Amino acid sequence: MKKLVWLLFLSLFLVLVAGCSYENPESASSEPEQSGEEGEGTSDTSTADIIKVGLDVDAGSMDPRLAKDTSAARVEELVYDGLVRLNANLEPEPALATEWENPDETTWIFTLREDVTFQDGEPFTAEDVKYTFDTILDPDFQAPYLSLYEPIKSVEVIDETHVKFNLKEPYAPLLSYLDIGIVPKHIAEKGDVLSSEPVGTGPYKMVNWEKNNQINFEANEDYWGGTPKTPKITYFIIPDNTTRVAALESGDVDFVHSPLSPQDISRIEKNDEFKVEKTQALGFTYLNYNMKNEILSDVKIRQALSHLVNKNVISEEIYQGMDSPGKSPLIPASWAYTDNVPEFEYDPDKALELFAEAGWEDTDGDGILDKDGKKLSLTLSTHSEDPNRIQIVEYLQNEFTQVGVETEVLTNEWPTFSTSLMEGNFDIGLVGWLNLVGPDRAMYNQFYSDSGSNYGKYSNARVDELLEKGRRVSDQAERTKIYQEAAKIVTEEVAYDVLLYQGYIAMYDKNLNGFEIHPTGSLYGLKDAELTN
Amino acid sequence: MMTFVGKRLLQLIPVLLGISILVFLLLHLIPGDPALTLLGQEATPEDVERIREILGLNEPLYVQLFVFLKNLVQGDLGVSIFQDVPVLTLVLSQLPATLELAFLALVIAVIIAVPLGIISAVKQFSWLDYVSMFFAQLGVSMPVFWLGMLLIIQFSVNMNIFPSFGRGDPLVESFIMTIQSGNLYYVIESFKYLILPALTLGVMSAAMITRMVRSSMLEVLNEDYIRTAEAKGVRSFWVILKHAFRNALIPVITIVGLQFGNLLGGAIVTETVFGWPGIGRLIITAISQRDFPVVQGSVLVIALLFAIINLVVDLLYALINPKIKSN
Numbered sequence: 106m107k108k109l110v111w112l113l114f115l116s117l118f119l120v121l122v123a124g125c126s127y128e129n130p131e132s133a134s135s136e137p138e139q140s141g142e143e144g145e146g147t148s149d150t151s152t153a154d155i156i157k158v159g160l161d162v163d164a165g166s167m168d169p170r171l172a173k174d175t176s177a178a179r180v181e182e183l184v185y186d187g188l189v190r191l192n193a194n195l196e197p198e199p200a201l202a203t204e205w206e207n208p209d210e211t212t213w214i215f216t217l218r219e220d221v222t223f224q225d226g227e228p229f230t231a232e233d234v235k236y237t238f239d240t241i242l243d244p245d246f247q248a249p250y251l252s253l254y255e256p257i258k259s260v261e262v263i264d265e266t267h268v269k270f271n272l273k274e275p276y277a278p279l280l281s282y283l284d285i286g287i288v289p290k291h292i293a294e295k296g297d298v299l300s301s302e303p304v305g306t307g308p309y310k311m312v313n314w315e316k317n318n319q320i321n322f323e324a325n326e327d328y329w330g331g332t333p334k335t336p337k338i339t340y341f342i343i344p345d346n347t348t349r350v351a352a353l354e355s356g357d358v359d360f361v362h363s364p365l366s367p368q369d370i371s372r373i374e375k376n377d378e379f380k381v382e383k384t385q386a387l388g389f390t391y392l393n394y395n396m397k398n399e400i401l402s403d404v405k406i407r408q409a410l411s412h413l414v415n416k417n418v419i420s421e422e423i424y425q426g427m428d429s430p431g432k433s434p435l436i437p438a439s440w441a442y443t444d445n446v447p448e449f450e451y452d453p454d455k456a457l458e459l460f461a462e463a464g465w466e467d468t469d470g471d472g473i474l475d476k477d478g479k480k481l482s483l484t485l486s487t488h489s490e491d492p493n494r495i496q497i498v499e500y501l502q503n504e505f506t507q508v509g510v511e512t513e514v515l516t517n518e519w520p521t522f523s524t525s526l527m528e529g530n531f532d533i534g535l536v537g538w539l540n541l542v543g544p545d546r547a548m549y550n551q552f553y554s555d556s557g558s559n560y561g562k563y564s565n566a567r568v569d570e571l572l573e574k575g576r577r578v579s580d581q582a583e584r585t586k587i588y589q590e591a592a593k594i595v596t597e598e599v600a601y602d603v604l605l606y607q608g609y610i611a612m613y614d615k616n617l618n619g620f621e622i623h624p625t626g627s628l629y630g631l632k633d634a635e636l637t638n
Numbered sequence: 639m640m641t642f643v644g645k646r647l648l649q650l651i652p653v654l655l656g657i658s659i660l661v662f663l664l665l666h667l668i669p670g671d672p673a674l675t676l677l678g679q680e681a682t683p684e685d686v687e688r689i690r691e692i693l694g695l696n697e698p699l700y701v702q703l704f705v706f707l708k709n710l711v712q713g714d715l716g717v718s719i720f721q722d723v724p725v726l727t728l729v730l731s732q733l734p735a736t737l738e739l740a741f742l743a744l745v746i747a748v749i750i751a752v753p754l755g756i757i758s759a760v761k762q763f764s765w766l767d768y769v770s771m772f773f774a775q776l777g778v779s780m781p782v783f784w785l786g787m788l789l790i791i792q793f794s795v796n797m798n799i800f801p802s803f804g805r806g807d808p809l810v811e812s813f814i815m816t817i818q819s820g821n822l823y824y825v826i827e828s829f830k831y832l833i834l835p836a837l838t839l840g841v842m843s844a845a846m847i848t849r850m851v852r853s854s855m856l857e858v859l860n861e862d863y864i865r866t867a868e869a870k871g872v873r874s875f876w877v878i879l880k881h882a883f884r885n886a887l888i889p890v891i892t893i894v895g896l897q898f899g900n901l902l903g904g905a906i907v908t909e910t911v912f913g914w915p916g917i918g919r920l921i922i923t924a925i926s927q928r929d930f931p932v933v934q935g936s937v938l939v940i941a942l943l944f945a946i947i948n949l950v951v952d953l954l955y956a957l958i959n960p961k962i963k964s965n
Contacts, residue, residue, distance in 0.1 A: 125816065125820050125821060125822040126820060126821050126822065126823075127821065127822045127823050127826065128821060128823055129823055130819075130821065130823065159803075162923075163923070165720050165721060166720075166721070166722065173677075173678045244688060247676075247677075247688075247689060247692070249676070249677045249678050249681065251685065252681075252682055252685070297722055300721075300722055301721075301723070315915065316721075316728070316731060316732070316915065317732065317915035317916075317919050317920065317923075318804060318805060318913075318915035319804070341803065341804055341913065342913060342915070343803045343804070343913040344910050344913060344919065345783075345910055345911050345913070347787060348786075348787075348790060348802060348803050348911055348912065348913060349803075351787075351790045351791060351794060351795050351802045351803075352794075352801075352802040352803050354795045355790075355794040355795045355798055355801075355802045356798070357794070357801050357802050357803065357804075490926070517669075518670075518926060519675070519926060520669070520670025520671065520674070520675050520926065520927070520928045521668070521669040521670045523670075523674055523675070523679065524669050524670050524671050524674060525669070527671075527674060527683070527686070538679070556682075557681060557682035557683055557684075557685070558679060
């Protein structure tokens with residue numbers, strides 16, 4: 106009996122399976138269209154209606170005022186517009202503001218684009234601009250980049266298409282930070298809706314977000330900058346660097362970009378199916394010296410340690426040329442960049458001389474330098490998420506130890522490591538800065554005495570003066586001189602040892618045309634891209 | 639029976655409470671500040687302080703624990719610090735993906751392990767036994783992420799059979815779609831996404847289960863009743879399957895049950911490699927952001943599942959071996 110029941114079940118199952126068909130419902134429905142096109146004698150190449158992008162992390166909050174992770178920025182670039190947009194040279198270009206004037210040092214007046222609507226159909230007005238910045242400036246709103254906007258005293262609506270920014274003091278970097286997305290007041294007022302359902306004026310609308318999996322966008326046909334060329338874009342979240350590149354190779358995604366593993370890049374470069382584009386990114390990787398450490402407070406020691414770092418080896422061997430050897434906090438992508446800063450070339454003998462000048466010698470013959478009975482002992486720390494950075498600290502440990510600096514390596518995951526930086530609980534930290542859209546962003550918070558991100562407690566009155574002045578002066582040529590002088594001082598005094606200028610790399614299907622890479626990693630350019638089959 | 643289940647469910651309460659307190663304390667003892675990770679590197683110390691105050695992190699630990707437990711007994715797992723979404727919503731949205739993955743991984747593990755274990759026990763010390771045990775050893779020792787990578791390179795990049803990452807439509811939905819439309823496309827598409835991660839995850843469990851089936855079978859095969867059955871002229875196939883395997887099942891079921899629990903937790907690495915949107919990745923991200931409520935909530939849900947699986951395993955014992963039922 107039992108056997109009979111099983112047999113019945115099995116045959117029923119087989120009949121069901123045999124009765125089923127197998128066809129892709131999407132291709133079945135789109136077939137007639139394709140044959141029609143061919144009948145009309147169009148060319149053989151057709152354009153894909155979707156571009157698939159692989160990203161490393163899921164977005165946090167998609168509200169541009171609260172966004173702080175890179176994926177949220179990638180969403181913001183498609184969904185929102187700022188008053189300005191930074192071009193590839195990081196100069197502000199008109200976006201929602203068509204022009205601006207600076208009648209006096211503390212006033213900026215922006216003329217807004219007319220006939221712009223949000224993706225829900227409501228018109229964009231000056232009230233939205235005021236609301237966006239009022240909320241950012243409200244400390245209770247918890248905007249992560251509040252400090253960048255703090256010099257703004259108030260934002261006034263002059264009329265529907267004009268807004269006035271009143272500043273507390275002259276603030277030249279302001280324009281660089283006004284690319285932040287303008288949110289619709291009528292939606293944002295209702296509560297925290299925009300974090301997961303963003304609505305902006307940008308080229309694409311977000312249609313759905315499957316957390317940890319994918320974010321889907323659809324072209325905004327009413328976009329003031331013209332309808333985007335490709336109807337759909339999907340961001341897939343693929344945390345593992347190697348899997349992300351494998352997905353590109355297998356055709357599951359069409360586009361991936363930094364962060365990437367150096368080994369994967371060299372493999373894709375050899376493959377004709379893909380384009381690999383590189384540019385300087387807006388970041389650098391550096392050693393942060395803690396001035397509160399008794400040994401490191403001596404500039405000679407910091408200079409000696411700099412002579413032990415072979416940046417070419419780090420760039421070529423560890424990063425395989427992906428990131429280039431660095432010099433100062435003014436990155437090559439910046440308008441204030443200079444090559445003319447003090448350089449501490451790799452020279453262990455010179456390092457030993459400097460150690461000796463500072464009074465450190467190996468008096469007891471144990472292979473470790475000492476002074477007044479105290480050993481020259483330091484800890485090099487970094488975070489464990491980045492295997493390349495772990496390799497750097499291990500390489501440096503070897504170099505330091507060879508000349509007699511007892512070096513301990515400490516790697517912790519990011520929350521632990523960043524807390525130790527904030528608390529000043531480190532000797533030498535290997536860390537990086539991203540998104541340095543201007544010299545103020547690269548230097549003020551980092552080197553101004555008592556500033557929040559000045560982890561090493563570096564302090565120099567002249568540098569403070571220059572950094573203040575850099576914010577007040579509006580002439581770019583003069584600002585360039587100011588920041589270059591500041592960069593020379595901090596490099597000479599080795600507040601940071603900038604090891605690498607980070608590179609930005611995008612790798613994509615060779616049939617993807619019209620996309621221009623941007624040093625911030627912006628994907629706004631996808632609106633002009635199309636993928637031919 | 640009902641009293642047994644009721645008793646076991648009651649026992650769950652102190653267990654889950656203990657786990658909650660332990661996870662809470664562990665998370666608060668490790669260094670790293672949610673306020674700092676929330677605000678990012680450019681935050682000023684004043685900003686960090688302000689957010690700590692808002693999040694209630696400046697309260698003494700016992701006050702924070704009390705608040706957490708008070709909310710917990712009211713069924714409130716809190717709100718994610720980073721995503722501003724209730725933790726329960728977040729966990730429930732990711733749980734089906736992990737359950738689907740773990741379940742298929744277990745099915746694959748059992749399909750591989752049971753025949754291999756039986757064969758290597760019956761043909762003990764033969765080459766079949768050595769080969770099976772070699773693979774079992776390999777399966778246990780192989781790092782999950784490495785196997786995952788190999789499978790992606792072979793089946794996604796080189797052969798282009800399966801997708802390299804992500805999840806298709808939920809399996810249950812695909813089944814319903816297939817039944818409704820009579821089109822196998824839906825269910826096969828979902829399986830395509832599932833197969834590589836499930837295989838990766840299943841291989842390690844298969845190795846453990848194979849070893850358990852083998853040793854349990856070896857023990858039973860030496861019993862008198864097996865010799866009796868053979869002497870009575872029962873065909874050896876039926877002796878192995880009905881007389882030996884059924885009696886060898888009890889320890890096997892225990893380990894299969896435990897493996898299912900392990901798979902839920904062990905899915906973390908597999909989910910990261912294959913970009914599978916499950917609870918493992920949710921936990922990893924939450925830990926790296928110090929999103930305390932999400933970690934606490936997710937661990938609690940996994941613990942609850944683990945406990946339920948154990949209960950089901952105990953009930954299965956009774957089903958297989960009536961002697962246990964009477965005890």
